[in-house]
Amino acid sequence: MTESNTPSRSRRLLSLLALATLAPLAAFADEGQWMPQQLPQLAPRLKQLGLQLPARQLADMTRHPLNAVVSLGGCSGAFVSAEGLVITNHHCAFDAIQRNATAQRNLMAEGFLARSRAEELPAGSTERFYVTDHIDDVTAEVTGGLPATLGGAERHAQIEQRIKALIAACEHDPAYRCTVPSFHRGLSYYRVRQLMIRDVRLVYAPSERIGNFGGEVDNFEWPRHTGDFAFLRAYVGRDGRPADPSPDNVPYRPRDFLTVSTAGLRENDPILLAGYPGRTQRYRLPAEVRAARDVQLPRRVAETQADIAVIRTATAPDPESVVRYASVVRGLANGLKRSQGTLDGLTRRDIAAQKDAHDADFRRWLAAQGRSDDLATLRELDAAIADDQLLSSQEFGLGVALHSDLYRSARTLYRLALEQRKPDAEREPGFQQRDLPQIQARLARLEKTSLPAVDAARWQAALQRYAALPAPTHPAGLDALLPAPDEVRARVTGSELADRARREAWMSQPVDAFEASTDPLIRLAVAHQPLLLALETRRKAVDGTLEQLVPRYMQAYIAYRQSRGEPVYPDANGTLRVTFGRVSGYRPRDGVLKLPFTTLEGVLEKHTGQAPFDAPAALREAAAAQRGGPYRDAVLGAVPVNFLSTADTTGGNSGSAVMNRRGELVGLNFDSTYEAIAKDWAFDPAMTRAIHVDIRYVLWVMQQVDHTDAVLRELTIRGTH
Amino acid sequence: MTESNTPSRSRRLLSLLALATLAPLAAFADEGQWMPQQLPQLAPRLKQLGLQLPARQLADMTRHPLNAVVSLGGCSGAFVSAEGLVITNHHCAFDAIQRNATAQRNLMAEGFLARSRAEELPAGSTERFYVTDHIDDVTAEVTGGLPATLGGAERHAQIEQRIKALIAACEHDPAYRCTVPSFHRGLSYYRVRQLMIRDVRLVYAPSERIGNFGGEVDNFEWPRHTGDFAFLRAYVGRDGRPADPSPDNVPYRPRDFLTVSTAGLRENDPILLAGYPGRTQRYRLPAEVRAARDVQLPRRVAETQADIAVIRTATAPDPESVVRYASVVRGLANGLKRSQGTLDGLTRRDIAAQKDAHDADFRRWLAAQGRSDDLATLRELDAAIADDQLLSSQEFGLGVALHSDLYRSARTLYRLALEQRKPDAEREPGFQQRDLPQIQARLARLEKTSLPAVDAARWQAALQRYAALPAPTHPAGLDALLPAPDEVRARVTGSELADRARREAWMSQPVDAFEASTDPLIRLAVAHQPLLLALETRRKAVDGTLEQLVPRYMQAYIAYRQSRGEPVYPDANGTLRVTFGRVSGYRPRDGVLKLPFTTLEGVLEKHTGQAPFDAPAALREAAAAQRGGPYRDAVLGAVPVNFLSTADTTGGNSGSAVMNRRGELVGLNFDSTYEAIAKDWAFDPAMTRAIHVDIRYVLWVMQQVDHTDAVLRELTIRGTH
Secondary structure, three states, X not given: OOOOOOOHHHHHHHHHHOOOOOOOHHHHOOOOOEXXXXXXXXXXXXXXXXXXXXXXXXXXXXXXXHHHEEEOOOOEEEEOOOOOEEEEOOOOOHHHHHHOOOOOOXXXXXXXXXXXXXXXXXXXXXXOEEEEEEEXXXXXXXXOOOOOOOOHHHHHHHHHXXXXXXXXXXXXXXXXXXXXXXXXXXXXXXXXXXXXXXXXXXXXXXXXXXXXXXXXXXXXXXXXXXXXXXXXXXXXXXXXXXXXXXXXXXXXXXXXXXXXXXXXXXXOOEEEEEEOOOOOOOOOOHHHHHHHHHHHHHHHHHHHHHHHHHHXXXXXXXXXXXXXXXXXXXXXXXXXXXXXXXXXXXXXXXXXXXXXXXXXXXXXXXXXXXXXXXXXXXXXXXXXXXXXXXXXXXXXXXXXXXXXXXXXXXXXXXXXXXXXXXXXXXXOOOOOHHHHHHHHHHHHHHHHHOOHHHHHHHHHHHHHHHHHOOHHHOOOOHHHHOOOHHHHHHHHHOOHHHOHHHHHHHHHOOHHHHHHOOXXXXXXXXXXXXXHHHXXXXXXXXXXXXXXXXXXXXXXXXXXXXXXXXXXXXXXXXXXXEEEEEEOOEEEEOOEEEOOEEEHHHHHHHOOOEOOEOOOHHHHHHHHXXXXXXXXXXXXXEOEEEEXXXXXXXXXXXXXXXXXXXXXXXXXXXXXXXXXXXXXXXXXXXXXXXXEEEHHHHHHHHHHHOOOHHHXXXXXXXXOO | OOOOOOOHHHHHHHHHHOOOOOOOHHHHOOOOOEOHHHHHHHHHHHHHHOOOOOHHHHOOOOOOOHHHEEEOOOOEEEEOOOOOEEEEOOOOOHHHHHHOOOOOOOHHHHOEEOOOHHHOEEOOOOOOEEEEEEEEEOHHHHXXXXXXXXXXXXXXXXXXXXXXXXXXXXXXXXXXXXXXXXXXXXXXXXXXXXXXXXXXEEEEEOOHHHHOOOHXXXXXXXXXXXXXXEEEEEEEOOXXXXXXXXOOOEEOOOOOOOOEEOOOOOOOOEEEEEEOOOOOOOOOOHXXXXXXXXXXXXXXXXXHHHHHHHHHHHHOOOHHHHXXXXXXXXXXXXXHHHHHHHHHHHHHOOHHHHHHHHHHHHHHHHHHOOOHHHHXXXXXXXXXXXXXXXXXXXXXXXHHHOOOHHHHHHHHHHXXXXXXXXXXXXXXXXXXXXXXXXXXXXXXXXXXXXXXXXXXXXXXHHHHHHHHOOHHHOOOOHHHHOOOHHHHHHHXXXXXXXXXHHHHHHHHOXXXXXXXXXXXXXXXXXXXXXXXXXXXXXXXXXXXXXXXXXXXXXXXXXXXXXXXXXXXOOXXXXXXXXXXXXXXXXXXXXXEEEOXXXXXXXXXXXXXXXXXXXXXXXXXXXXXXXXXXXXOEOOOOEOEEEEEEOOOOOOOOOOOEXXXXXOOEEEEEEEEOHHXXXXXXXXXXXXXOEEEEEHHHHHHHHHHHOOOHHHHHHOOEEOOO
16 A cells, blocks of 8 residues: 555544454464555564564565565466566466467477577467556545435445546556455445556466376365466566557566575465455355355356266367367366365355354444444345345346357347447446457457357256256246247357357447347347346345445444454455465364475376376476485475465465565465365364465476576575575 | 194294394384294384283283184184173174164164173174184195105195195084194195184174264275274083084183273374284285286276176166175275275385395395205296286186176085085085085075176176187187077076075085086086186196295295394284284375374264264264263374274284283274285385274273163273373
8 A cells, every 4th residue: 555645534444453462363363365554453463473574564565575466367476587577377377378379389288488588478468467556545435425315226326436437537547457446345445556567478387297287186185286387577668668569568677576585484484475365255244154055155066067067068079179168167167166165164164153153242242332223234234135145046047047158248249339328437347448358358268268069058058957946046037038948059050159250340339230130149138138237237236235234234343353352354355465374284184184295206106197197207307316406395305396374365366476484485376275265255274275386396397397597597596594 | 823732844934934133123114914923033023112011922822812812704803801702893793783684673773782691692603703722833744745746736636635634633623613724825834723613692783873984985094983893792502612503502701801991092102913814915926916916906906897887787776686785896896996906006116126126136145145946946936927827817717707696606516516426535625514504604695695687787797898808818618618698697597596495405416416407507517617627627736836836935035034134924824913013194195194093073074964974863962072081082182083003914804903012902903094905915114004993982982872881891991001
């Protein structure tokens, strides 16, 4: 957070969040994805943990080390040289690698190393680096002066309008991308300004046989042996400002970059982790947890399992379509494992019962404090949550009934045409001028991830599943408007949207062109629009009511926690956060201890020669030759590969810098253990572990396997202290 | 071994086995299934381990604690009261439990507790306790004076004849069962005399939801949470001698019994284990290991997998046939996991390469010692092993081609008729008068484990697999004599052998009745007999040659080990052995530590309410009520359930008493970890762990769950020391 422009509201909030110095710090374990400005409140805890960086320095995004942290939009990374070199995960650079692969040059299998700047490859027109440079508290501007009598939908519309205006003012300079996320479930709003670097290049990535060793089999698993790292570089115009990709561009000079340490970590050493976690649900009420556990997650699991099975069957006869859907299936399988893991976690620990106990204590406190208004809010909230769940069920049903990539394009295109009739500022978020590149990218991406025949098979099966869903999941009026399952194939294969050029051409067509079209998918989109809009309006009304009630609940809840001397971090929302913890194994179940480090020996142990356990010969030879060099850990007696920490992470934290007590880079975050998946709902200090790749393995692979001498020279590496 | 009758040959052997007191004892880790009389050689090791029992006492089968150890024929157990009470594994008592179950009373699910002696249930007419009371070295009698010029088959026949005579003389008193197993692969022979108690009764077994908690899923797995224990009682006639089951019988008074200790074990504590391990292959030559790894185990795995799949398909439509084949499938699955585990273990550690290195060193030593005769023996042995492997392949093919329970009965019955024409002493082992009860039991058991329709499906599929096997697995002449696969069903269902009474009636039919029979299976058995006999004769010749060469190899090998100061234990052969080790976890792979103890918490953790993880409500309530009492371990903070040790065990060691440093009962052996399965071929100190049930869990279940007050009172229990 910058020093400027902190209105009184924010100061009040900060005081509300303030930590009593006598608080039982140890009790918090390592839970917390903290906004940088909250860290000074945690100074005693950070000191106790053994961190040497002053909390005040850590709180300042313009100072080292946070000024070296970068967002990739969905992933995190860090600058590691003065010349814009960024380290992130291999899986975060995967699109950039895949885009540059050719029939002659399988960069996924071979890896890629630019021998000079000139050889660095364009990561693709949609790849971005986002460097946060300014954060304003805009709570007053977003929610100030809204009459309490306002209905949900109107309130939502007003807030949306104000946010759009705040964004538009900020994006006046096209070098920036701005967002106004809410914090603490709508209690406050901040405007985040990020320098958006749009010339991203691929510098070095190891073979996926290192970078994705273990693949889907090891996803969310420990022990892990994945070299999940890659290097990209940020380029800008000669004026130092972001520019479209061009050979004339020059490397971006970041404010600062991270030093790499080979000193290594030991069990129980402290670590710091900085990045952009996506979404968590830590402050959900017991009723919301129960709905997730009993309704939402089970139906999501069943739906995803069914969809994967359909794709497998539909693609089986044709190897090329298997390849085309590989990343779709991978994504679905990953989501499935995440849903199942969350479900297992919620069940194993009976989070709902824990929430019940905590919630009861909270209500007792409210009663004791005479806060009857807050108790009334909680009662209102119960009703609003029930509304939300009913609507969520219908939205789920809608998603199943309209489950087609190509038909989704038709709906997007028609909606875009409808929105484009309005002035830009009044358009629905996601359909404004600023959103067009993303829309186009999504339409283009279908070319690589969808096939009409498979898409039709998925939709047909989904319609059959929809028919079997319980009545409350069927939005009113939808069933009559749906195509019969056996008619879907003709619609999908008969649509001109299957052709990429014609699909993109529809982006600039007016509404009447859609309404006059005989294309079977466009006709359906036009026919469905009133119903879709009605659901959207209901969503806005429900959200508007929640946006009014939930912040009141959160304010009361924060006061309650403050009364116990406990600081409260906001749920993750894609903004920069800092978390900390210790290197630590865990006991997943009675009789088993998962150790905090894995080693190169383990890579050889897992190697079978068959994907995903097919380590390259060069790696195996270097390992066999015991060329551990300075990267060999004396305690482990081997080169460490991955390690576990108690840091609090979630999706979006991929590629986050893991730093030692001095703020030096010692690893990259890339995954969590299976037992940790439910942490998005509740953090369990005994079980929640994040998985990191050890920087010593990164350096060992670079030196001994891929011989990336120039990149190694560009890093600033410090040895043992 | 008793003090009497130790001929000079045995003294020579013992001196050969003698351990130089300066030997590097620690290097042996805990490998070794020692004959009791070998233990004095290991006295320093036992002392170093912390065992307080003098090695000399342990070596004496007539003294405590070995005089309390008992064989169940395939399982082990121990007397735990002066009134013949025996503790063993639940799975060793399973037949006795199942036999007493009725439609009204599911003893497997409910468990069983006799409230008085009168309520104790007959374990079944084939259940036996064997109490070893006498062992003689009979090497001279078995192999002495055989001319070196004797051919393999003749040598084998002579040895067989001598053994039969030795057994017959010993079994003159029908109270005894005698065997003459070979030790050190034929280097020596001992005659083992065992009191055979044939009135066995079921006293107490917990529900299989405790006794088989985890079932097939957890088989060979760790962490484990199985209460694998049960109590039986030995009854004898009023004269104290074994008698047929009768209400007039009285409890057997064993020479001694084991005291139970609740003091508990900690990690690294020493343990002793005594029981009847079945078969190991520790002294195989490299060529034999390679054949097992590359040929025998892979084909065994493939065959078993295929057979299980056929049973599953054939039984699927009919729930009753699923039940009928449940124990068959369980046995096959267990064998499959064992074969696969052995294969994995042989491959993981490249045992063949280790054997190569060891074998090369052995040969260098032989050359340096000028033992050219021994080197010549090794060369001869290579040829004999090649013969053996060729024949084994044909025997495997034969087994596949004739894979039918009912047809196996036909062959047994016809063979029995053929043998019964000879005087008893000349009959083939397995077909003598003494074997008739076992033959009858096997014929009767089909009633509970086989169904003609399923049997026919298995045979038909097996014949198809046989047709696809490589030529060297087809015994000469067999193919022409086999039924066509599609003709099998008619033969099996058309045979009168499917009827139990008629099947058993054939036991007393003469040869000409078989030869005149039109029964389709009996006719086949008659037609196959010459070919079967030819293969058997070849087997005897091959074995005879091996029996001549292998002992020479073993003698040289023992001398070689002796030169290194290493004692050599013989392969397991179903005789009483003692092993020792420490309580210890292990590292199955990089990044994972398996802890040495599991606890009651883990039972609750695994409990799903679905078999095999369906702990009884009484157990869960007692656990939740924290009624650990004296059985709660202070270090673990919970009641221990199972634990691991480094003791050297194998099949047959089920139910073996696990004793503490004072020889008190602290647990029962019941399984090994998956990583340990290959130990039958080579012991790996880092990975080989035996799984035991902790006596504190046994006592906790008895006291808190099943309230077996009388049985608890009958035990002699000592608390902490």
